[in-house]
Amino acid sequence: MNEILSWKKKQENTYINITSKENNGSTLVSGNRRQSSQKDFVFNPGTSIVYKQRNKSILVNFGYFWHITDFHYDPFFEDVKKGCWKSVIEGGVRNYKKLVGRFGDYRCDSPWELIESAARIMAARQGDNVEFVLWTGDTLSHSVKHKGGTLQLEYVQNLTDLFQKTFRSQFVFPALGHDDPGFKKHLSSMWSRWLPTDSLTTFESGGYYIVERKTFQLQIIMLNTNLMTRNKHDEDAKKQWDWLNRVLEKCESLKQTVYLVGHIPPGSDERRGSLERYFSDYYNKKYIQIVQRYSGTIMGQFFGHLHSDSFRVMYNEEGTPTSWILLAPSLTPRRMSNGQNNPALRLYKFNKYTGEVLDYTQYYLDLPKANRNEVDWQVEYNFTTYYGLTQITPTNLNSLAKRITFYNEDDTFAKYFRANSVKIYNASQSVCDSSCAHSHYCAITCVDFTMFDECLKTAPSAFLSSQDAIFINGLPFVYRIIVVVHLCVL
Numbered sequence: 001m002n003e004i005l006s007w008k009k010k011q012e013n014t015y016i017n018i019t020s021k022e023n024n025g026s027t028l029v030s031g032n033r034r035q036s037s038q039k040d041f042v043f044n045p046g047t048s049i050v051y052k053q054r055n056k057s058i059l060v061n062f063g064y065f066w067h068i069t070d071f072h073y074d075p076f077f078e079d080v081k082k083g084c085w086k087s088v089i090e091g092g093v094r095n096y097k098k099l100v101g102r103f104g105d106y107r108c109d110s111p112w113e114l115i116e117s118a119a120r121i122m123a124a125r126q127g128d129n130v131e132f133v134l135w136t137g138d139t140l141s142h143s144v145k146h147k148g149g150t151l152q153l154e155y156v157q158n159l160t161d162l163f164q165k166t167f168r169s170q171f172v173f174p175a176l177g178h179d180d181p182g183f184k185k186h187l188s189s190m191w192s193r194w195l196p197t198d199s200l201t202t203f204e205s206g207g208y209y210i211v212e213r214k215t216f217q218l219q220i221i222m223l224n225t226n227l228m229t230r231n232k233h234d235e236d237a238k239k240q241w242d243w244l245n246r247v248l249e250k251c252e253s254l255k256q257t258v259y260l261v262g263h264i265p266p267g268s269d270e271r272r273g274s275l276e277r278y279f280s281d282y283y284n285k286k287y288i289q290i291v292q293r294y295s296g297t298i299m300g301q302f303f304g305h306l307h308s309d310s311f312r313v314m315y316n317e318e319g320t321p322t323s324w325i326l327l328a329p330s331l332t333p334r335r336m337s338n339g340q341n342n343p344a345l346r347l348y349k350f351n352k353y354t355g356e357v358l359d360y361t362q363y364y365l366d367l368p369k370a371n372r373n374e375v376d377w378q379v380e381y382n383f384t385t386y387y388g389l390t391q392i393t394p395t396n397l398n399s400l401a402k403r404i405t406f407y408n409e410d411d412t413f414a415k416y417f418r419a420n421s422v423k424i425y426n427a428s429q430s431v432c433d434s435s436c437a438h439s440h441y442c443a444i445t446c447v448d449f450t451m452f453d454e455c456l457k458t459a460p461s462a463f464l465s466s467q468d469a470i471f472i473n474g475l476p477f478v479y480r481i482i483v484v485v486h487l488c489v490l
Contacts, residue, residue, distance in 0.1 A: 063131040063352040066122055067360075068345060069263070069304025070330030072179070074141035075155050077104070077111035101371025106340040106424075109141035110332045114365075115159070118331055118345055119166040121363065121377040130170050131352060132220075133163070136304040136328070137177025137263035145179070152181040153190070160190050175222045176207045177263040177305065178229075178278070208240050210247050218299065218355030219251055223262035225303075228283040241286065248294045257299040257355045260291075265303035265327055268452045270310050270420070270443035271339065278305070281449055288314065288447055295322035299355035304328050307341055309362065309419045313398045313445055315488065321394035325447075326360070329422050333367050342367055342422040345377070357392045359384050364422050380423060386415065401444045404437070413437055446488035455488060 077100075100107075103114045139156050163172050171194045174187075181187070188195075188204045199209035199222075207224030221244070227237040251258050266287045269276035279287065291298060291314050301312075303325060312325035329344035343365040349358045364380040383389070389396045403412040417425065417432055417440070425431050432440075442455035 061351055061353055062349055062358060064126045064129050065131050065348050065350065066133045066345065067136065067302055067304075067328045067348060068118075068122075068133060068331065069136040069328050070138040070177070070307055070332055071115060071159065072109040072138055072141045072330070072332035072334065073115060073155060073159060074109040074111060074143055075158075076141075076143060077108060101367070103365070103370040103375070104333050104343070104367060106333050106367065109143065109334050110343070112158075114343060114370075115162065115331070117365070117370075117375055117377070118343065119162055122345060123166050125347060125363075128169060130167070130347075132170055133167055133172040134220075134259075134261050134302055135163070135172055135174045136261060136302065137175050138179045138305065138330075139177065140179055140181070141332075142179065149181055149183055149186075153183060153186050156181065156187065157190060164193065171211075173211055173220060173222055173261070175262050176224050176226060178226055202243065206236060206240050206243070208243065216353050216355075217255070217257050218351075218353065219256050219258045221247060221258050221260050223260060225262040225264035225278070225305075228262075228264065228266075228279045228287065230283070231280055232282045237283065241283075244290065248290065248297060252294060252297045256297070258294075258297055259355060260298055260301045262303055264305045265301075265312065265325055267312055267325075267447035268443050268449065269306050269308075270440045271306075271308060273439050273443070273452075273456065276306075277449060284447070284449055291323050292316050298323055300357050301325040302328065304330065307332070309341075309344070309422060310440070311397055311400075311444060312447055313394060313401055314447055321398035324392070324394050324397045326357075326392075329362075339421060339424065341424055344380070344422045359392065362419070362422075366423070381419060386419070387412070398445075401441060404444070405441050413440075416440070442488075448488065451488045 102111065103117065104111050139159055140152060144152060144155065172191075173194065174191055176182075176184075176187075184207050185204050188200050191203075192200060195203065195209065196212070199211060201209075203209045203222075207226065209222050211220040211222070213219055223244070224240060227234070227240050230237040232238075248258065264278045266279050266284050267277075277284075291301075295314075295316065301323065304327065306327055307330035308327065309329040310327045312327070313321050314323040314325070316322045328346045329341050331343050331345065333340050333343055345363045346360055347363065348360045350356060351358065360383045362380040362383070363377050365375070365377050369376065384391065387400055389400065400412070404416055417437075420440070439456065442452050446452040446455045
């Protein structure tokens with residue numbers, strides 16, 4: 001079997017330094033030379049490499065991109081003997097109760113040393129094969145909200161400079177988080193090294209933009225989800241919505257595909273339920289409707305904010321799964337409420353031309369070990385292997401969600417729950433009982449707020465053990481689950 005081991009990009013998306021080797025290590029092709037008429041490369045600049053062998057063509061068109069989110073950089077995390085700053089919500093004073101390690105603490109936001117270690121591991125993984133970086137907001141710690149705008153921008157500049165050094169040949173596409181400074185013109189100037197002129201125009205006015213990839217089918221839409229929290233009468237929110245409709249209509253007409261990317265996801269927090277909702281009900285419903293309308297154009301949706309590792313499935317009016325959302329966990333180990341997580345980074349593998357997401361690898365840092373000088377960013381899991389999927393599709397994620405409902409049928413929920421906190425918790429009854437598990441399922445399958453609340457009330461008994469749940473209210477167990485799924489469709 002032949003394997004394409006490496007290739008490097010040159011200007012204008014042409015390819016050089018391509019090497020193919022047999023399993024025995026002998027070189028078949030190097031550079032742009034051909035060895036035989038039966039084994040050769042056909043170059044397709046900007047889109048793909050095709051390897052031909054015995055009248056068969058194998059399209060090699062994949063690349064990688066990072067999704068990084070919720071760094072919450074704490075510039076005051078300087079002295080491990082004094083601990084970290086509490087947030088303004090908690091009084092804004094130092095916490096002296098416990099010494100903290102130099103890479104952070106589960107009660108604290110990210111120190112610079114943690115962020116630098118994350119940058120080093122990202123630079124070391126895949127290198128030139130990384131196409132771009134999605135940076136979905138909440139750059140600064142909760143502790144700097146009371147600081148002036150000049151200082152806040154200085155802290156963001158520090159991270160921007162670090163990312164520029166880390167990703168020297170890649171573009172970084174930032175999205176505004178709710179804890180980021182709102183000085184869009186200053187940020188626009190800071191990030192102009194990465195964003196095209198047209199993108200800067202809409203970012204300065206509203207904090208949103210599209211990255212138009214001229215030679216690719218895939219386009220990238222960066223949303224300002226802070227505007228999604230407002231009511232329907234807000235003019236800035238309406239402008240973004242009208243812009244989004246125009247952009248999606250244009251992409252559909254050109255047969256392009258898109259990623260929708262932002263900080264705050266639609267729907268409910270699987271760990272906090274109705275207590276943690278940021279989209280207004282008006283814009284949450286509109287978001288669901290626009291995804292239903294353009295599900296054939298939207299290849300994927302990527303968000304952060306919740307600091308947890310989860311996903312969402314979205315359905316059309318008939319209840320067929322048509323789109324998905326993947327939620328990346330945070331770098332900061334601190335969560336404002338309801339638990340914490342280990343620091344995390346996510347690397348996606350995708351079709352560079354169409355945008356089809358093929359897989360992702362979740363990396364994490366064991367924080368207690370790091371603070372004992374065992375700094376080792378490890379692979380937590382590979383998505384398709386971990387969950388036994390062949391590919392990432394709405395149908396497959398819907399099937400995975402159904403497997404999560406069968407709490408005692410196999411270990412799927414236990415694996416999901418362990419990943420949800422980035423290996424902090426195990427799925428034991430003392431940590432997550434049947435109601436907790438049901439809340440996760442409802443959040444995954446019911447993005448609409450009203451449907452989520454109904455899901456919580458309708459079938460909590462569906463998470464009883466299989467021995468106790470053969471019939472629920474006279475309905476077979478499996479049929480009851482199907483009823484719940486259809487409740488989550490608008």
